[in-house]
Amino acid sequence: MVLRCKSLIATFITLTVSGCNIIPGSHFEGIESSTDAEQYQHELDKVNIQLIDSALIASERTKEPGKKNASVSKTLDVSTYEYRLGVGDVLTIGVWDHPELTIPAAVQRTAEFDGFRVQADGTISYAYAPNIKAEGKTVNEVRAELVKRLSRVIENPQVDVKVVGFKSQRTYVTGEVEKPGVFPITEVPTTLIDAINQAGGLTEKADWTSVTFSRGEKTEVISLNDFYERGDVSKNRLLQHGDIVHIARNDQQNVFVLGDVKKSGTVTINRYGLSLAQALSESGGLNENTANASGVFVLRKRDFEKEGVMADVYQLDAKSITALVLADKFKLQPSDIVYVTSAPVARWNRVISLLLPSVTAVERVDNLGN
CATH class of the missing domain: 3.10.560.10 (Outer membrane lipoprotein wza domain like)
Known part of the structure; x- marks a missing residue:
């Protein structure tokens, strides 16, 4: 400069x-x-x-960009989004009316500490249901498998499964944001704009016209002006594991x-x-x-x-x-x-x-x- x-x-x-x-x-x-x-x-x-x-x-x-076409996309479709479990994620599992199969809450311990972690081989083990394949599965798919296994010993089991530790997938936000860092991908869809907000928003020195979005070997430069000025979410992206969002300086x-x-x-x-x-x-x-x-x-x-x-x-x-x-x-x-x-x-x-x-x-x- x-x-x-x-x-x-x-x-x-x-x-x-x-x-x-x-x-x-x-x-x-x-x-x-x-x-x-x-x-x-x-x-x-x-x-x-x-x-x-x-x-x-x-x-x-x-x-001016965006002036020629007044019709812009106002919504980002996330209706089909499903979080898929990965190695390191932690689950809590409870069976209704069967306290012996449910880990009781403890004052000195957290749900994540007592939960069931997806092991390196991609499985979890539960009472009467060992080695259930969890990696790459949704919570509902894991629940369905647990119900199938437990039905052998329990009549009509009511099983509740939740993710209490999102450890397997993350995205990175770097550059001119208030709090750059690593942010987990969770069961709630995370978009590029969401990630920037989680990082505290852009700094005064951020270049709004030059946001670099990298996924694997593909990189594109995105301008956020249309999104913030007209609500055009075509500039937004649904983030996946390993995505990198970098905001350049306005030099x-x-x-x-x-x-x-x-x-x-x-x-x-x-x-x-x-x-x-x-x-x-x-x-x-x-x-x-x-x-x-x-x-x-x-x-x-x-x-x-x-x-x-x-x-x-x-x-x-x-x-x-x-x-x-x-x-x-x-x-x-x-x-x-x-x-x-x-x-x-x-x-x-x-x-x-x-x-x-x-x-x-x-x-x-x-x-x-x-």
Whole structure:
């Protein structure tokens, strides 16, 4: 994270010290030669420049994940879930009206201590019913076998079987949760969201868009935004023995606010997103005496090799009252660069060409981090 920030700031410092005839707000008054004009025009051909207005906001909203399909799954079907016993699980067994077959409760002992543990060979042994296969069976299946065996010596036995120690199966929750650890799989279905809640919930530094779910050799990255915002449980998972849930840090969920603001630096995108207005506010706002309110720009990296465009550049004219509403509606994305200039907008074409290397710098640092 520190490397990303330093590299980006170093790029802008280089631009600043390279001469007062380059940076916005300096003594540069225009393009001095046709060669310069061709060079800057060539750079501008690599970017897509758009004005932040109501039409753009409406267009961006249609691109947001989940907006295209309003129909989402609201329930996770766990009706067929059955807990199957494993080696190490502990059972209590009672036979109605036959106290001699039921272990009495003791003050100094627990039900787990006195219970019947599934042995390494997968069996349990009970009076008149030795070596009952329990591993891989449900509680009801074990009860049915006990009834069958005990019926040889007891008329119509009423048998009660419960699991008092879930020891055979577990799942793991790691990363940015309050209490990472190992959690048992029980007779109550446990989902990915349940496991996160059992771990105390996500921390402030958790990345809501990057939850890694691993089962065996298969790993997938799940975003929880749709689940928490719209109740879309298609992002949820019913956990099994050995599943691993890892919540990453939000180090990659940052935007960079630079230029003529009171406090330049990085601003983190939280689970609720980050608007341009919020990013400017957290940076102390524009410098009233020197900043050009018409020159609030957002640079967003694109894949030049695939799309032929190096970056999207969005301009906000903050002199307008409606601009405050637009800025609040304009959602930023990770690695966006917000830049406020003190130069007249008429000179901004040249500034764009000078800032393009910073987009490449962010991409280069991203690759180093990966």
